Amino acid sequence: MAEAPQTTIGSGTVQGTSANGIDRFLGIPYAAPPFGALRYARPVPPAAWDGVRDASQFGATAPQMPYGGGLEKYLPSVQIDGDDILTVNVWRPAERSGPLPVVVWVHGGALTRGTPALDGYDGEPFARHGIVYVSIAYRLGQEGFAVIDGAPANLGVLDQEAALRWVRREIAAFGGDPARVTVMGQSAGANTLTALLALPQAKELFDQAILQSGPMSGQPVKKAGRMSRAIAKRLGIGATREAFAAAEPATLVAAQTAISAGGSPLGGGPTVAIVIEGEAAPVDPLAALRAGAGRDIPVLIGATTEEYRLWFIPSGATEKITKTQLTLARLAARVPRTVIAAHRRRRPDAKPGEILGEVVTDMLLRAPITRFADSRVGTAAPTWVYEFRWPSPVDGLGAAHAMELGFVFDRVDAPDSIALGGADAPQALADAMHGAWVRFIVGGDPGWEQWSPRQPVEVFDADGGHIEYAPRADELAGLPDR
Structure with a gap:
């Protein structure tokens, strides 16, 4: 068996695994667990650690339920317990020379489901081509996209911004070139990356973008807030940060799942969506892009x-x-x-x-x-x-x-x-x-x-x-x- 690879980043030393010529470092925190006092707060840096942190397992999955309504046959789910849900995973060639190009994968799942731990998202095929592959986890559902009084909008997008700043700052320690970062997302992952592409600071986060089958717009506050308001009504609580933070994540997930049963991203019922509000999406992303935002960033896009x-x-x-x-x-x-x-x-x-x-x-x-x-x-x-x-x-x-x-x-x-x-x-x-x-x-x-x-x-x-x-x-x- 190959010797376990180690590398040191700003928060401490991590030890991954190596097999078939590929090193893997999994479950590395880019932000602190967003629970307790940090629930419904912007992401903050993780605590540093002493010694060597085990990076052989994926981090915990964001609160969610498996797919239902027949979709479970086609779309798998993975459940990993724990609070450390804001993590990144890195694949790299075990043998390399010079800084390598980087791709950062953002999974889909209608902003309510998904995880980088799915088998289909394994980064080995990209690493075999001399690419440092990174996948990120972010807050989903009401933890990441609630539209409630007192909480920042689009926390899941702010998580992704924090993860991309981590990549710029730390990826050199894994052999990646921080000046050659491509982001790649599908479905909801492409939707959130579209929001980031439309921001004035997009070039600070990445150099190229691949957008696969992702809606390019957000929703006005009233429409985007229908799901959170429906959950609040169902649970008999206020649509506020205080009330939602007092509810167990699993309770919010169950209510959200019940309300959205039978719906789809193509339907007209309450959905979880990017809201046009706050620092992550101050204007509609597509409108901003068509007006000139992001035109200095190459894009590969399709459906x-x-x-x-x-x-x-x-x-x-x-x-x-x-x-x-x-x-x-x-x-x-x-x-x-x-x-x-x-x-x-x-x-x-x-x-x-x-x-x-x-x-x-x-x-x-x-x-x-x-x-x-x-x-x-x-x-x-x-x-x-x-x-x-x-x-x-x-x-x-x-x-x-x-x-x-x-x-x-x-x-x-x-x-x-x-x-x-x-x-x-x-x-x-x-x-x-x-x-x-x-x-x-x-x-x-x-x-x-x-x-x-x-x-x-x-x-x-x-x-x-x-x-x-x-x-x-x-x-x-x-x-x-x-």
């Missing part, structure tokens, strides 16, 4: 072809939604008939539920991504856009939300990936996607044509990638610009 199917398939919505419901939803969202017609031309046999899912996906993800990329044409930093189109054979999921993860991480044989994509997912696609992400992290260019007025999109399918120009122009053109 999957059938994002909606991860929520519609387990709930049966693709079969239940009628033509009348599709029409009513279209009218409520002020979507013109021409948009529906464009979708039907591409998929003439699609069910009303599938058409609705496509339109909602366009409004939540594809249209904002396109408008964001358009706003950056001719600016200092380039933008690259992709679409993941490979259809999973599992339960009709197709190219659903999160389907690209096993390919990006080059771990299509991991249990997490098999649950979504089956046991025979194409390795050639993993080679193409993982290779492109590595090229971007290491050299600043994923290997395809950057965004321009021609709107080139790299489409990833079974045999790899190919460019299509403005592949959804007719479907996106008529959508209201929110």
Whole structure:
């Protein structure tokens, strides 16, 4: 067995593990546990320690419940008890020379679930390419995104800012180059990174960004606060820091789960969301980005072809939604008939539920991504856009939300990936996607044509990638610009 690696950072010495040519340092605190007097407070530095701290195990998971409603079949959960939930994990090549590029992974989970301890997020494939891989944990649900009187807004985003400042400060001790930091997030992780990208201090935190299938906007206080107000009403408490801090985290999680049962990121009920308020999101992130924020930071961004199917398939919505419901939803969202017609031309046999899912996906993800990329044409930093189109054979999921993860991480044989994509997912696609992400992290260019007025999109399918120009122009053109 390889000798256990050690390194010393500002708070003390950590000892990790080494296997297969890769060193791992897990569960390193970047901030103090956010409980007791620190509950609903901004992250503060961790206490220093004497001696050598064991860094062989992941830190505790943020309070949460496993997925339900059929999603548990596709999205795994990990429960690790404890209060030390604000931690980072580092993978590096055991043999290295010179400072290496760094990538920081921010997991998704609708801001209510997830952990870097999931098997599918193992950083070994990136470390094998000479990259220092870091994953971070942050506060979720009502601990991280409550909208209550007396508490800072978007604490989970402030946690991520603290973790990224830790990376800038400490990653050299692990062989990483603090001047070559790429952030990478998916779903809620991309949503929070979008908020950070929109801040004036974004360049202090990272140098490049990869945003996968993440909403780019926040919600106004009244809308974003619906979940916290509903929890307060259910528990018979005030929607205040004092009242929420007096409740057990598990109590808040249970109430949140009950209120959100049957909902989804595509639905209209109370959700946990980034609120447009406070220092983490003082204005809507997408509006700030389209107005010029973050234009000095290269971005790789995209989505999957059938994002909606991860929520519609387990709930049966693709079969239940009628033509009348599709029409009513279209009218409520002020979507013109021409948009529906464009979708039907591409998929003439699609069910009303599938058409609705496509339109909602366009409004939540594809249209904002396109408008964001358009706003950056001719600016200092380039933008690259992709679409993941490979259809999973599992339960009709197709190219659903999160389907690209096993390919990006080059771990299509991991249990997490098999649950979504089956046991025979194409390795050639993993080679193409993982290779492109590595090229971007290491050299600043994923290997395809950057965004321009021609709107080139790299489409990833079974045999790899190919460019299509403005592949959804007719479907996106008529959508209201929110």
